[in-house]
């Protein structure tokens with residue numbers, strides 16, 4: 001397959017970003033935070049395929065121009081969870097109330113039976129992050145994860161637990177431990193062979209006093225119609241799940257990874273950040289990042305061939 005990268009400074013969904021070295025930015029399963037004056041991104045380095053090659057860190061002023069800062073978390077054969085035979089997915093970072101950076105990871109074995117959440121900490125967004133440990137939160141299987149920090153600093157871990165559902169866990173004050181499940185959501189009863197289950201690849205935002213929870217159906221690297229639900233608090237009650245992209249478009253052939261809030265002149269808009277996986281060449285998987293309208297209980301992602309962060313507010317309602 002011939003890859004056509006996005007033009008520099010432009011977000012072109014379905015086209016990879018080249019970083020400042022001219023390499024494909026490894027922004028897969030990415031977590032993104034706006035810190036001080038730029039966006040930091042922590043992505044799965046998939047250049048070696050599905051096994052662990054490090055968590056790549058980048059920064060950008062515009063979500064399109066990416067500077068590589070090296071691996072924020074390195075492969076470490078001395079630490080079993082970080083060995084080159086491991087699978088490490090969906091690195092998500094929060095700055096805790098003490099100002100430390102806490103990285104959450106889906107730590108796996110290649111057969112996906114390990115199913116744990118891992119923690120690492122650093123004093124700078126670029127790392128190096130020090131790995132702490134992994135666990136099954138409150139004894140539960142934990143596959144795809146997301147994180148959310150509320151306005152009052154309360155942190156939450158979102159974690160997919162197969163037929164038991166998608167859990168919203170409240171974190172300890174320093175974000176280094178899981179305290180309790182505040183909500184669990186399930187897909188509607190369906191004829192899906194798995195029966196009711198939790199959506200995966202979860203992401204949460206809050207706007208207008210309402211919480212929005214996003215996730216994808218369980219179809220591995222294949223894409224599906226991703227869904228969202230709303231609630232007045234992270235503890236719920238959560239609404240029914242519904243589409244935020246045209247039904248049948250498989251979320252414009254992508255899987256949600258996170259949603260980035262952008263505030264300007266008292267207005268708020270959002271960026272949908274998704275992956276279009278190429279299972280046989282995961283490192284070349286293209287970002288599908290799009291303007292997103294979220295408000296008054298509605299969420300809608302809008303297809304654009306090319307766009308820039310500067311014109312985000314021209315695309316949304």
Ligand code: GAL
Pocket residue numbers: 029089090144200201218219220221
């Ligand atoms: C997806 C998941 C990805 C990866 C993949 C492996 O369901 O969202 O992060 O784990 O399965 O097949």
